[in-house]
Amino acid sequence: METDLCLESSLWVGNKRHRAVLTGWHFKWTEVDKKNRDKKTVSVPVSEVVGVEEGRVEILPRKSAEDTDKDFTVFYVKRSSSGGSYGLLWRLGRIQFSCPSRALRDQWTKQLRTALKTHSPLRPHKLLVFINPFGGKGKGRQIYHSLVAPLFELAGISCHVIVTERANQARDHLLKKDLAGFDGVVCVGGDGMFSELLHGLIGRTQQEAGLCENDPAVTLQPCPLHIGIIPAGSTDCVCYATVGVVDPVTSALHIIIGDSQPLDVCSVHHASALVRYSVSMVGYGFYGDVLAESEKHRWMGPLRYDYSVRFVQCFCTVVYLSNRSYAGIVEYLPADPLFSSPRDKTRCLSGCSVCSRSTERLFPQSSESGSLYSSHFSQLSADSEGEWVSVEGRFRCVSLTCMSSSCARSPLGLSPSAHLADGTGDLILVWDTHPLAFLKFLHRHTSTQDQFDLPFVEVHRVKAVRFSLPKNRDEEGQEEARGASVGTDEEERGYVDAIGRVDSQQHLADGTAGRDQTGKQKTAAPFLCGLCCRKPPSESVWNCDGEILPFTEILCRIHGQLVRLYARGIEDGAAIDSCSQEIDESTARCSRY
Numbered sequence: 001m002e003t004d005l006c007l008e009s010s011l012w013v014g015n016k017r018h019r020a021v022l023t024g025w026h027f028k029w030t031e032v033d034k035k036n037r038d039k040k041t042v043s044v045p046v047s048e049v050v051g052v053e054e055g056r057v058e059i060l061p062r063k064s065a066e067d068t069d070k071d072f073t074v075f076y077v078k079r080s081s082s083g084g085s086y087g088l089l090w091r092l093g094r095i096q097f098s099c100p101s102r103a104l105r106d107q108w109t110k111q112l113r114t115a116l117k118t119h120s121p122l123r124p125h126k127l128l129v130f131i132n133p134f135g136g137k138g139k140g141r142q143i144y145h146s147l148v149a150p151l152f153e154l155a156g157i158s159c160h161v162i163v164t165e166r167a168n169q170a171r172d173h174l175l176k177k178d179l180a181g182f183d184g185v186v187c188v189g190g191d192g193m194f195s196e197l198l199h200g201l202i203g204r205t206q207q208e209a210g211l212c213e214n215d216p217a218v219t220l221q222p223c224p225l226h227i228g229i230i231p232a233g234s235t236d237c238v239c240y241a242t243v244g245v246v247d248p249v250t251s252a253l254h255i256i257i258g259d260s261q262p263l264d265v266c267s268v269h270h271a272s273a274l275v276r277y278s279v280s281m282v283g284y285g286f287y288g289d290v291l292a293e294s295e296k297h298r299w300m301g302p303l304r305y306d307y308s309v310r311f312v313q314c315f316c317t318v319v320y321l322s323n324r325s326y327a328g329i330v331e332y333l334p335a336d337p338l339f340s341s342p343r344d345k346t347r348c349l350s351g352c353s354v355c356s357r358s359t360e361r362l363f364p365q366s367s368e369s370g371s372l373y374s375s376h377f378s379q380l381s382a383d384s385e386g387e388w389v390s391v392e393g394r395f396r397c398v399s400l401t402c403m404s405s406s407c408a409r410s411p412l413g414l415s416p417s418a419h420l421a422d423g424t425g426d427l428i429l430v431w432d433t434h435p436l437a438f439l440k441f442l443h444r445h446t447s448t449q450d451q452f453d454l455p456f457v458e459v460h461r462v463k464a465v466r467f468s469l470p471k472n473r474d475e476e477g478q479e480e481a482r483g484a485s486v487g488t489d490e491e492e493r494g495y496v497d498a499i500g501r502v503d504s505q506q507h508l509a510d511g512t513a514g515r516d517q518t519g520k521q522k523t524a525a526p527f528l529c530g531l532c533c534r535k536p537p538s539e540s541v542w543n544c545d546g547e548i549l550p551f552t553e554i555l556c557r558i559h560g561q562l563v564r565l566y567a568r569g570i571e572d573g574a575a576i577d578s579c580s581q582e583i584d585e586s587t588a589r590c591s592r593y
């Protein structure tokens with residue numbers, strides 16, 4: 001029986017007869033017993049079929065075991081529980097069918113391939129892959145070649161692979177080299193590598209559109225190429241927050257099937273110039289201090305990036321430097337409270353309705369051009385959704401995040417109800433408080449306890465934030481912050497350069513923030529060293545997605561859905577349970593693989 005893309009017939013899996021059905025959207029097969037009763041059904045969305053091959057095919061090692069002319073093999077996405085993380089692990093499922101005739105086999109393979117093309121328009125054909133050989137535990141190359149490349153090959157994706165030899169190579173390549181023919185760009189590394197791709201792609205897109213990135217009021221052009229992340233870093237926060245698990249095979253499968261997840265991006269400006277882009281965290285005070293501490297430990301080599309080391313540092317920072325608070329003026333432009341709230345206890349999951357409504361609001365179909373991306377945001381100055389609000393005081397930390405920023409140690413993240421693609425960010429103000437109270441706030445990030453339900457914490461959903469230092473600052477404190485009172489060795493002078501207060505020639509948007517001429521991060525810690533600092537510094541530094549910013553006074557603006565990832569947001573485990581791929585008819589019970 002055949003209508004359009006529909007096909008139904010009996011097929012054999014081993015010696016068991018199955019009724020296989022391909023409708024427009026699903027491919028399913030049901031075991032049928034000798035009395036023609038339905039037993040178990042497996043249903044796979046066509047969009048999650050990875051590939052169809054003639055014969056009985058195995059991968060790893062790739063071989064066609066018995067290439068009979070009546071068999072075909074279907075590879076598809078199979079879910080399994082992640083055992084701790086919120087999302088689901090994806091694995092490669094494989095099923096081998098035997099047909100009564102070669103003609104029927106050819107009909108099935110042809111029809112399945114046509115259905116794939118129709119229902120997965122964003123599947124990549126050609127990818128540009130950057131591997132950071134030093135990210136995380138230095139396993140990037142191994143992860144790519146053993147786990148990812150065989151899957152890409154199976155899916156017929158051709159890849160141009162570049163193993164980076166220096167920091168910022170991937171960013172520079174994307175800014176300058178010919179990208180024609182590529183559907184997407186993939187990084188094998190951590191948040192730092194993702195950030196390189198982010199800067200390269202956004203910069204390239206604006207250059208080509210003739211837009212000025214320095215102007216925070218300009219509506220930036222969304223990037224046409226998708227970004228894929230194969231996690232091989234230490235924190236992998238962007239991967240965790242957009243997929244729900246940190247797993248190279250899961251991420252490779254999301255890339256293969258052409259999943260598409262828009263992502264908000266925050267541009268950070270100083271004195272009318274772009275400094276950097278951020279997706280996960282722009283944090284002053286505590287988070288800046290943790291990063292500065294880890295930069296101090298460069299001698300530890302890659303170990304300093306180790307996840308647990310960072311969190312131990314985090315713990316030590318809070319205990320050891322427990323009396324640090326910083327004066328500042330925070331101004332913010334609130335988002336419309338009718339759409340959502342950072343305290344509404346919702347979570348942005350795959351298919352999030354808040355993000356979908358935001359897509360319509362951010363990109364209304366323009367009748368003039370008909371282009372999805374042609375409309376403009378309201379300008380920052382002429383915003384109709386509220387007035388700037390200003391607060392001044394002493395803060396333990398000030399953080400802005402465009403998404404939840406969840407990671408393995410903090411499974412709900414900095415702001416558990418933040419959305420990936422709603423065009424807003426969450427501003428978290430932690431006012432000066434007792435060290436133990438601050439520790440309690442931090443500790444709540446590691447559990448399901450509400451970190452915002454504390455009297456010294458505020459959270460606001462915003463579209464823009466400005467941070468400045470109070471005008472009547474104590475001059476002595478400023479000198480200390482500049483490093484003048486913490487010693488005179490070369491390293492300390494280097495830091496002064498790195499934060500841009502002495503080196504007035506430093507470029508703002510060339511991506512060299514905090515790096516020397518060789519691209520190496522400059523040492524940024526001495527002013528934080530509790531051992532040699534007699535007085536606490538009056539200024540902290542900004543941590544922008546793991547990089548220290550060279551300026552303290554900044555303006556941040558959220559750009560809704562500026563980039564797209566090969567991801568789909570965090571899948572709700574409970575919802576998957578109720579519409580499982582495998583349906584056991586005899587027990588009428590749903591089960592998950």
Ligand SMILES: Nc1ncnc2c1ncn2[C@@H]1O[C@H](COP(=O)(O)OP(=O)(O)OP(=O)(O)O)[C@@H](O)[C@H]1O
Pocket residue numbers: 131132133134135136137164165166167168188189190191192193194196232233234235236237305546
């Ligand atoms: N070949 C290279 N040599 C030195 N540094 C590199 C090279 N390639 C990339 N980098 C830089 O290394 C930095 C860290 O890499 P990456 O983000 O992959 O790992 P990580 O820091 O361990 O992970 P995370 O950012 O998730 O904590 C990035 O900022 C990137 O610019």
Ligand SMILES: CCCCCCCCCCCCC/C=C/[C@@H](O)[C@H](CO)NC(=O)CCCCC
Pocket residue numbers: 191192235236237280281287290291310311314315318405407410413414439442443445446543544545546547
């Ligand atoms: C008592 C101790 C409890 C510890 C709980 C700490 C709370 C953790 C909240 C999670 C914050 C993750 C934000 C992500 C930031 C990334 O863009 C960035 C690059 O990878 N990572 C860091 O800067 C690394 C920054 C590490 C910060 C801890």
Ligand SMILES: [Ca+2]
Pocket residue numbers: 264401402403418419420421422423424425
């Ligand atoms: Ca957001």
